[in-house]
Amino acid sequence: MKKLLLTTVLAILVIAATAQEPRKTFCEIIGTGKVLSSKVKIQIDFGQKTSYFGKYKTFMVDESGKEIEFNSMVDAMNYLAKFRWKFEQAYVVTNENTNQNIYHWLLSKDIVSDDEIREGIITQKDFEDMEKAVMEDKENYNEKVEKKIPLFMRNIKKESDKENKAQKRYEP
Structure with a gap:
């Protein structure tokens, strides 16, 4: 009886020790309107380091490398909600020179491992890196x-x- 109890307690401790608690991670989507169009171009920022030219490769693309155009910021949010992203906060900045609104939405997601952060999301840079690796x-x-x-x-x-x-x- 003591052996069974000891085995059960040890098993519970091992399971509890290996269970990882989810942690919250954030990303920002930046939406800019396209000229002569009602569509919105979405850049996504996970807080990664980017080079000067790399910041222009943060637009979301599909599996073929074509830039994804969204009807609105809400459309982009609905797309990202499929991958468990949740809305946190939003603000708008207006460019004084072009009088264009730039929308910033802060999103969050509960993850257990870093592999879950970019789940389902491909940026232009990611696509180019994948193509290079394939070649x-x-x-x-x-x-x-x-x-x-x-x-x-x-x-x-x-x-x-x-x-x-x-x-x-x-x-x-």
Whole structure:
């Protein structure tokens, strides 16, 4: 009986020790109206460090890399609500030179791990980084495949490529 009780208590302590408490994280969405359009361009800021040129790559894009246009700030908020973001606060800044309103909305989300922060959200910079990684993987894959081909066959392949190029040059 004592062993069972001790085992149960230890199991509960282990579970309690490994359970992570959610913590609140924030992001800001910045909406600017498009010229001659009722649509809004949304930039998203997770508090990350960006370079001078990198700040222009914080617009949200879809899986194909095309910039997502929202009908309004509320439309953008509804989109982000799918990923558990909650509205906290909003304010508007008017650019004196262009007389354009820039909308700032502060959002929050309860997370357990940092992987959950960007869940479902892709910025232009993220998309470019993913494309670059895919291209590097392809290049590395081609090098690995090339290395698997025996040396004498690689030389044969290169010679036949040269012959094909020379042949194409002289064809009408």
